[in-house]
Amino acid sequence: MSHFTQPLEYVGRPAQRVDALDKVMGRAKYIADYRVPGMLHARCLRSTLPHARIARLDTTPALRVPGVRAVITSDDFVDHGLYGFPVKDKYMLAYQKVRYVGEAIATVAADTPQAALAGAQAILCELEPLPALFDATRALDPDAPQVGPDRKNGNREHPNLKSDHMLVCKGNAEAELADCPIVLDRRYFTDWQEHAYIEPEGVLAIPTPEGGVVVYAPNQSPFINQNNLAMVLGLPINLVRVIQPTVGGSFGGKDDIIYESSAQAAKLALVTGRPVRMVFSREESLVASYKRDAMHMHIRLGADRDGTLRACWFRGILDSGAYASETPFTAWRASIHAMGAYRYNACDVDVYCVYTNNGYAGAFRGFGNPEVCFAVEQTVDELADMLGMDPIDLRLKNCLRLGDETAHGQKLDESMGLVECINTVRRLSDWDRKRAEYSRQTSTEKRRGIGVAIMYHGMSLGAEGADYAGATISVLPDYSVDLTSGLTDYGTGSRTVFTLIAAEELGVRPDRIRIQRPDTNTAIESGPTVASRTTVLGGNAMRAAARNLRQTLDLAAADLLRCDPQQLIRVGESYVGPDEEAVAWEKIVDHAREMGLILSAHGKWEAPKIVWDHHHGRGTPYMAYVYGAQVAEVEVDLRTGNTQVLHLWAVHDIGKVIFPQGAYGQLYGGITQGLGYALTEQITYRDGYIQETNFESYLIPTSVDVPEITAQFVESSYSYGPYGAKNIAEPSLVPTAPAIANAIAHATGRRVRELPMNLERVLLGHDLQPPASRDAAIRGVWMETRSMPQTPAPAAPRIYA
Amino acid sequence: MSAFDYVRAGSIEEAVALLGDPQWVSQPLAGGTDVMVQARHGPVHFQRLVDVSRIPEMKVIARHGDEIYIGAAVTYTEIMESRLLQETATCLVEAARLVGGPAIANAGTLGGNVGNAAACADGTPPLVCLDAVAHVRNLAGQHAVPVAELITGPHQTALQRGDLITHFTFPVAPAGARSVFLKLGRRNAQAISRLSVAAAGALGGNGRITFARLAPGSALSRLRRFTEVETMLIGEEPHQALFEAAGAQASHVMELATGRRWSTEYKEIALHGLVARALRAIFLNPEN
Known part of the structure; x- marks a missing residue:
């Protein structure tokens, strides 16, 4: 039977988020709510120096502290707990050296959080300071202090070079620039950003009678955690089980730091034979966790006098701190997007990341693209100013269109809605009238401005790695439908997306469906939950699983109704055969069971192969792209630098929208995070010491800072996406900061080339820094974790049975 | 903890x-x-x-003749909801509205704000602007100290162990007087003041300034009225150039008192602007 021609019943229609009620009713339990009998509390000893040799580490005094049950160091892990992908450069606890303030050195388990803290403070740890490196632009100087690990096997690269040079090359950009009548040469800087997930890090590890461990961890990718744990604990993989509880936000931030905490708690659980929980305070979270990298950028754009872009030359250095985490991938994604969504005759991009002793950087929503978009979208605007052209007209003249080839050499032959995004946002924002009106202001007190930024964003992992996902689906004895996905939902809404897809394919109501928490014992490994890949990868896998189960049920229905499957039609959930009598879905399920059919299925989906030549910077870096355009309207106080964003318009091409409220939620949330990135969120490492360790100094937007947002989607169908869907999570924030920057420049006539565009930068053109202090960082290292009120234990893991 | x-x-x-x-x-x-x-x-x-948050006498807001009485345990929410204060101490009501967010406003008190004596406090510049006096009780008895004298520096006061601020009083401003509070923060709520300005003023029958008060917050290490600015306003006709000169003078006073600090480059421009804007709001834009 053909159900493709029928209108979609659940996909693309308003739906209730599957976890909405649990969250608003307070029923959702987070790690800090979990308590199990006999549970110990873990606490880390952390470095208070940015770079030091561990001269002495004696844990025996900690064991004499009343209530302390165990202490572990890197010696307690296989190979000292060395882990990391793509670069194996970090230890589950520091080994021989510490490279940033806040790095974990030892972990104590005790009866109470207070005893654990006292134990950590009792450890004898002598740190011998090493010369430290804080300036990323000097990291590769011959005399720069060495932060990165020693090179091996005759590799002569500077040890502080963390990644390869990520290249994009088309033609001869230098020659093309030399031939351009207009060349802009600009430098930009984007600062560190904290994820600011409302739930700080936490983990609960429970030893099993078989000698294994069950770890409840709000990580993004439970299978990576499981693999790391098996590796550093020396356990067979099937003795390590990772379950993801409700996650209170992540935004890329709950990878490595959670894997480390998991390994520490799991080892302590194995050593003590008791459950061990570790929960961070906000201060400990800010000091210890990784951030969005800071990026130094140098861009040259060449154009003709009529505004035709001809060449882009781009150099970028990511200050990604003490360890690699995922930043080599960030650098690669930054390189691919550095030239923006434009056509060029020639392009020359070179981006790399370096080691410093400024904390460490890792994955963060947007993953390199917000950084480079801030640079290229402002430079394009400056070009428009120089030429006296309207910024949107200049973009329309040069932006990528259907059938174009990107600077990398990729032909864009489908799902290309950029021009429609730009035209729509122009109309919605009343751009032309406001642009003209605000250009005529004369007030010396406050002025308004309106600015635009456009973007494209490669879908999923691209050339970063194998791109696949799996899903399972079963009918349970009570006729409910059970789903698992190897990709997780840390607030993105993907569980609802999967539910709607399964409902659509099976032809059953969404309220019949329940989706399991991600659990390495039940779900199929699906790669990491990153890169906004869940809807497309996980959605296609879920669709495949549901179709497989549907085939079995159709077979049973055909048998019961004595017809060919092609003769069946569906009325609601019921099946109708040639005799036109509706048979309830439950009856079909019963009959299938009587036939001996297995009512469970799995599905897997692999992304189309992509080709990328790292050495020549050419290829098809991603299977496809999402597009977007945002317009910001601001009012700038010329006497104080205070910037109010009055309105934001966002139009994004994300392919078919599967879960509308979820998609809008992602867009609003991303814009809000982009607003903070633009104006107020500032992480400052001074001599390696973070200055902002709570939300009184790290300023995320409040409800009264967020402007009215008008959002719309362009649904240019993508043939490989489920129902034509693409993705939205990361791209939502990419153009926000540059749109605001362009609006500020329109209002004031002055350009701010550094983030965040705080009061000082907007008023003076440069930042001011108070005297550096180590106090906040050191206080954060030792901040007591608040003891949580007693709450019921989570659903008992089956391993106790 | x-x-x-x-x-x-x-x-x-x-x-x-x-x-x-x-x-x-x-x-x-x-x-x-x-x-x-x-x-x-x-x-x-x-x-x-x-x-002391539930002591009834410390929760009172009242007018006694030409004096306003505010209990030290009065919260910001109670301040912003008080009709009396809306009419007699606009700058204090506006400051209360700009404190933290609703949770802070519901809990935080004026007495606590003075006792904590943060340089960036929002409640203290209006009190100093209004010439408020703190009434302090201890086992030895009761005494009154001007708020500007009680606060001796950032997180420093003249309060001794055993002292309790019970209430504040300030004289009702002359007829026709208006007051404002302007706050400059890094975001619109839950923001620590980078600078603030409490100002009050009135015009005489001849259209000239007869009453002027100015108390910037987060500007000096010791909060005080900028009398150097106030005196240049008295007797003058209100106009934009005067207010700009007053703003420049305020920045000059700040710099003389603090020397050039890391933030001076920014604050001298911003304080100039805020002072000029506050005076304009008082004397030129009665509707604002």
Whole structure:
């Protein structure tokens, strides 16, 4: 039977988020709510120096502290707990050296959080300071202090070079620039950003009678955690089980730091034979966790006098701190997007990341693209100013269109809605009238401005790695439908997306469906939950699983109704055969069971192969792209630098929208995070010491800072996406900061080339820094974790049975 | 979190007795919006908190003749909802509206704001602008100190162990006087003031300025009225150039007092602008 021609019943229609009620009713339990009998509390000893040799580490005094049950160091892990992908450069606890303030050195388990803290403070740890490196632009100087690990096997690269040079090359950009009548040469800087997930890090590890461990961890990718744990604990993989509880936000931030905490708690659980929980305070979270990298950028754009872009030359250095985490991938994604969504005759991009002793950087929503978009979208605007052209007209003249080839050499032959995004946002924002009106202001007190930024964003992992996902689906004895996905939902809404897809394919109501928490014992490994890949990868896998189960049920229905499957039609959930009598879905399920059919299925989906030549910077870096355009309207106080964003318009091409409220939620949330990135969120490492360790100094937007947002989607169908869907999570924030920057420049006539565009930068053109202090960082290292009120234990893991 | 004892006082007398008990190092607790943060950050100097937040006399807002009376345990929410203060102390009501967010405004008190004496406090510049006096009780009796003298520096006051601020009084401003409070923060709520300005003023029958008060916050290490600016306004006709000159003078006063600090490059421009804007709002834009 053909159900493709029928209108979609659940996909693309308003739906209730599957976890909405649990969250608003307070029923959702987070790690800090979990308590199990006999549970110990873990606490880390952390470095208070940015770079030091561990001269002495004696844990025996900690064991004499009343209530302390165990202490572990890197010696307690296989190979000292060395882990990391793509670069194996970090230890589950520091080994021989510490490279940033806040790095974990030892972990104590005790009866109470207070005893654990006292134990950590009792450890004898002598740190011998090493010369430290804080300036990323000097990291590769011959005399720069060495932060990165020693090179091996005759590799002569500077040890502080963390990644390869990520290249994009088309033609001869230098020659093309030399031939351009207009060349802009600009430098930009984007600062560190904290994820600011409302739930700080936490983990609960429970030893099993078989000698294994069950770890409840709000990580993004439970299978990576499981693999790391098996590796550093020396356990067979099937003795390590990772379950993801409700996650209170992540935004890329709950990878490595959670894997480390998991390994520490799991080892302590194995050593003590008791459950061990570790929960961070906000201060400990800010000091210890990784951030969005800071990026130094140098861009040259060449154009003709009529505004035709001809060449882009781009150099970028990511200050990604003490360890690699995922930043080599960030650098690669930054390189691919550095030239923006434009056509060029020639392009020359070179981006790399370096080691410093400024904390460490890792994955963060947007993953390199917000950084480079801030640079290229402002430079394009400056070009428009120089030429006296309207910024949107200049973009329309040069932006990528259907059938174009990107600077990398990729032909864009489908799902290309950029021009429609730009035209729509122009109309919605009343751009032309406001642009003209605000250009005529004369007030010396406050002025308004309106600015635009456009973007494209490669879908999923691209050339970063194998791109696949799996899903399972079963009918349970009570006729409910059970789903698992190897990709997780840390607030993105993907569980609802999967539910709607399964409902659509099976032809059953969404309220019949329940989706399991991600659990390495039940779900199929699906790669990491990153890169906004869940809807497309996980959605296609879920669709495949549901179709497989549907085939079995159709077979049973055909048998019961004595017809060919092609003769069946569906009325609601019921099946109708040639005799036109509706048979309830439950009856079909019963009959299938009587036939001996297995009512469970799995599905897997692999992304189309992509080709990328790292050495020549050419290829098809991603299977496809999402597009977007945002317009910001601001009012700038010329006497104080205070910037109010009055309105934001966002139009994004994300392919078919599967879960509308979820998609809008992602867009609003991303814009809000982009607003903070633009104006107020500032992480400052001074001599390696973070200055902002709570939300009184790290300023995320409040409800009264967020402007009215008008959002719309362009649904240019993508043939490989489920129902034509693409993705939205990361791209939502990419153009926000540059749109605001362009609006500020329109209002004031002055350009701010550094983030965040705080009061000082907007008023003076440069930042001011108070005297550096180590106090906040050191206080954060030792901040007591608040003891949580007693709450019921989570659903008992089956391993106790 | 530090360990300490807690006791709630039902009356001013009881609170003073508890605070004056030599066996304990006691600290008054009102809304707790500062004390609890300090206790979380590390060891505290007190052994016991004496909760004064529910003492009825300390919750009063009243007018006694030409004087306004505000109990020290009055919250920002109570200030912003008071008709009396809306009419007689606009700058204080506006400051209360700009404090933190609703949770802070519901808990935090004026007495606590003065006792904590943060340089960036929002409640203190209006009090200084209004020439408010703090009334302090201890076992020895009662005395009155101008708020500008009580606060001696950032987180420093003339309060002694055993002292309790019970209430504030300030004279009702001359007829026709208006006051404003402008705050400059890094975001629109839950923001620490980078700068603030409390200002008041009135025009005489001849259209000239007869009454002018100016008290910037987060500008000096010791909060005070900028009389150097006030005197240049008195007797003048209100106009834009005068206000700009007053703004420039305010920045000059700030720089003389603090020297050039890391933030001066920014604050001298911003304070100039805020002062000029505050004076314009008082004298030129009666609707604003």
